[in-house]
Amino acid sequence: xxxxxxxxxxxxxxxxxxxxxxxxxxxxxxxxxxxxxxxxxxxxxxxxxxxxxxxxxxxxxxxxxxxxxxxxxxxxxxxxxxxxxxxxxxxxxxxxxxxxxxxxxxxxxxxxxxxxxxxxxxxxxxxxxxxxxxxxxxxxxxxxxxxxxxxxxxxxxx
Numbered sequence: 467x468x469x470x471x472x473x474x475x476x477x478x479x480x481x482x483x484x485x486x487x488x489x490x491x492x493x494x495x496x497x498x499x500x501x502x503x504x505x506x507x508x509x510x511x512x513x514x515x516x517x518x519x520x521x522x523x524x525x526x527x528x529x530x531x532x533x534x535x536x537x538x539x540x541x542x543x544x545x546x547x548x549x550x551x552x553x554x555x556x557x558x559x560x561x562x563x564x565x566x567x568x569x570x571x572x573x574x575x576x577x578x579x580x581x582x583x584x585x586x587x588x589x590x591x592x593x594x595x596x597x598x599x600x601x602x603x604x605x606x607x608x609x610x611x612x613x614x615x616x617x618x619x620x621x622x623x624x
Contacts, residue, residue, distance in 0.1 A: 472516060472523050473513050473516050473517055476509045476510070476512045476513035476516070477509070477510070477513045477614065477618060479505070479506075479509040480506050480507075480509035480510035480513065480611055480614060481506075481611070481615075482506075483502045483503070483505040483506035483509060484502070484503070484506035484607060484608075484611050486502045487499045487500075487501075487502035487503040487506055487604070487607070488604075490502060491503075491600055491604060494597070496592075496595045496596060496597060496599070496600045497587065497592035497595045499600050499604075500583070500587065500592070500595045500599065500600050500603060501585075501587065501588055503600070503603045503604055503607040504550055504580065504583045504584075504585065504603070504607075505585070506607050506610075506611055507550065507576075507580065507606065507607045507610045507611070508549060508550050510610050510611050510613075510614035511547070511550075511552075511573075511610060511614075512534070512535050512547060513614060513618075514569060514613070514614055514617060514623075515535045515537075515547055515560070515569075516535055517617065517618075518563075518565040518566075518568070518569050518617065518623060519537065519560045519563040519564075519565060519566045519569060520537050520538075520560075520562075520563040520564075520566070521535040521536060521537045521547065521560070521563075522535065522536060522537070523535060523536075526544055527544065532546075534546050534547055534548045535547045537559055537560065537563070539559055540559075540562060545559045549584075549585045550580040550583055550585075551577070551580040551581050551582075551583055551584075552577065552580075557570055557573075557577070558570075565623060568623050568624075569623055572613055572623050573610065573613070575609075576606040576609045576610050577606075578606075579602050579603050579605070579606030579607075580603070580606065583603065
């Protein structure tokens with residue numbers, strides 16, 4: 467068993483998926499590049515949530531182990547952060563954490579690119595995934611992964 471933190475695992479996975487996506491994009495393998503770009507962004511985002519918000523991987527209030535980052539809603543219950551895309555409502559819950567609003571501002575121009583992304587595309591023919599759609603997703607993912615790398619180095623979102 468690894469002694470690495472969950473944040474380390476998400477950070478490592480973000481980097482690994484991003485590099486694989488670049489390789490696949492350079493080879494014109496759009497559906498697989500799309501797949502890895504989405505997971506790279508998702509892993510970087512989960513790491514950022516755990517580092518800079520009140521999101522947790524602790525057992526949930528019902529005692530069940532958490533499989534993904536979650537946060538307690540002010541209105542009761544919990545909000546889980548699984549696969550992208552996440553809606554503005556999903557992310558609005560984070561604004562209540564100490565750095566949540568700062569994270570939302572840093573991400574606001576990048577999350578729209580994932581509105582049509584789905585981890586389920588791995589099972590489909592994916593003719594809707596083109597060089598253009600991958601290029602847009604690449605730019606958004608590169609910004610999110612860059613924000614994540616900077617946060618790991620600087621310890622802040624600024």
